[in-house]
Amino acid sequence: MSSSLLPGVTGMRRQVPPATGQLRLGTLLREVHRDGAVSRTELADRMGVNRSTILTLIAKLAATGLVREETSATTGRAGRPSLVVRPATGQVYVLAFDVAVDRLVAARVGLGGTVLERRETARRRGQDDLDEVVTALAEFGGALVAAAPPGAKCVGVGASYCGLIGAADGKVRLEPTIGWTDVDFGPALGRRLGLGLPVAVGNEAHLGALAEHERGAGVGSRNLVYLHGDVGVGGGIIVGGRLLDGDDGYAAELGHMIVNPYGGRPCNCGSRGCLEAEVGESALLEAAGRTGGPIGREGVRAVVEAAENGDAAARAALDRVGDWLGIGVTNLINLFNPGVVVFGGMLSEIYRGSAAQVSARVNAGVLPVSRERVALRTAALGYDSTLAGAAELGFAALLTDPLGTTRADQDPTVPAALPE
């Protein structure tokens, strides 16, 4: 299921109807999961079904413990108290993991997307191996499950990984900084967790894009470009509401768009002048003359703050990096005609410090028809967009088939807390 869920990074939006009833239950649960509290009437309207059908669907989901009905604080039409449907945030959760270059994060995320508890540790760059990463995450996971309230049920596990992920098999294909190839990370973590649940794995920038589209800076946009800075530069692109995956799941590698082919900086990929080489962490720190100091987000933030405080070298470094970032963004807007471009991870800080340069390039190079449309924003979910995307991956199976996933016999390690 790890591999079937991985095309599921897109697949979770491709509704292959198992049956009309199940499909409707999934649709209803997705609405409530995404929006929090939704009234009966609103749900019926959105789904185009009548009142009696919506009541039946709500009753089925409520019986499994997935949603509950409550009187809303606000009153409905004609002054009567309005009934809203809410996700069972505390009772139904997933484990979400984020393997970034320099940190490991694990969280228990409730239905509805609320982070209920999280744990984080630094990851030593270039020193970790699969076993070390999996051990650390599995320990976090075990502790999170143990700390869950009695009766709460874990319905899925999703992980964001800072590497290429094959759509067909879910394997991590490459991790340039430390040289792994073809690592079976998902199954290894699944075994170590021992929850009897598969681990769905997605590329960090793809998941960041999904999360920002679903719950962040890109809600309501059909076409979104997400740029993610995490030492390197990755991308996730939403096209017509769906994640751009490509033939094998490797699409949106915008960090390896060549913007400076002659005289550009060498890139980890072996090429030269890639966007990642020109705007990544090391490009900024070197341009600012800060190669021996703090690295990662602390290092990047320090440059942005120094520039704000008048440091000329920091300002010049951000101007340079912002110019290249603007060129990359210009190209992406001309290619995707998106409603929004979102800067996530460290690029969120870099964009804050160089928005003028980015805008100047966009104004000069984007065709007017696309320029008029697009908004440039930082990630609304901050550094947690990737973690939030991993949680969505974990919820995918439940949202496709709400009753199937909550059947107690699926998970031998967790007692049947939810009635069928």
Added chain:
Amino acid sequence: MSSSLLPGVTGMRRQVPPATGQLRLGTLLREVHRDGAVSRTELADRMGVNRSTILTLIAKLAATGLVREETSATTGRAGRPSLVVRPATGQVYVLAFDVAVDRLVAARVGLGGTVLERRETARRRGQDDLDEVVTALAEFGGALVAAAPPGAKCVGVGASYCGLIGAADGKVRLEPTIGWTDVDFGPALGRRLGLGLPVAVGNEAHLGALAEHERGAGVGSRNLVYLHGDVGVGGGIIVGGRLLDGDDGYAAELGHMIVNPYGGRPCNCGSRGCLEAEVGESALLEAAGRTGGPIGREGVRAVVEAAENGDAAARAALDRVGDWLGIGVTNLINLFNPGVVVFGGMLSEIYRGSAAQVSARVNAGVLPVSRERVALRTAALGYDSTLAGAAELGFAALLTDPLGTTRADQDPTVPAALPE
């Protein structure tokens, strides 16, 4: 309908079911239209319906004159003659128009995609206006309709245009070479044709991509990148089987991907170092020292032939242009992880003359995971990929609702040739 069909450039692939029966008829007709002769059994298999259902559907389409059944030349299972369903190529047709920078083309294209008759004239660069273009095309169109056999029915009109086309209103937004803005080309041509049919308009490179995906070098590929050279450089991109349109229909403007921001050639768009500026017709002719000679495809072909015959200046020009083309293609493959990249229009000639340079860049700059997958090809439909795409646009309404479109009362200027 011109405007509703235009999102239809994508919309024609987005099957919003009007009713199960109509949807099935459309699906069946699309299969036959695309593949030519398809056996009953094969159709039933593809559509997942039983023998009696497929016979009913075929009978309905045959009764309207849209398809006919024939004994295949080859024999079927158990040596019995096999019955195949064929499109009524001679009887049901569209008018397809292609407004390129330097030529105007019109064709009568039969169901099944066969060009039954075509007319072409040169278009003087920078001298045409809307009225001149529409007059020439309407004359062609009138002659094509008049030459059609008695009883043949025109079911749609599609046009490819070398400019940006707004998805919401179908207007031509920009024609950089001669400076039009917001031209209502489709309605003007429709009025002049007087057929009582709307004219669906699409961007030439978008339509070239659709045609190559449907009938050309990209058949069977889920993800395809099409680069079109027509003085400038345009693009059409198929993502997961659908045309990438963006929020307003302006996506895939890959000619304005900046690859040479510092020191690059000025581009018509006002920017510098765009792919179009580095690999377009004038870049090649100038690099080859052939600025006073033939232009357009003759000029480009002459450079490629000269290089083949050992002309050093022509060889150097193609090497230079091929290098920039390779950089652009590298970026597109890293972004889209496509199965195939197709070079159309003049870029087909340029790619033939510089395939080694393009491949060298791709090998150096594309991530191995995407490089292993992709094939680079010239357009199988040659210079007619845009015209073929226009024909598909013309057929879109018929293929969505086969019976609705063939109702005789729809078109007052053409006698009811087809029984309902």
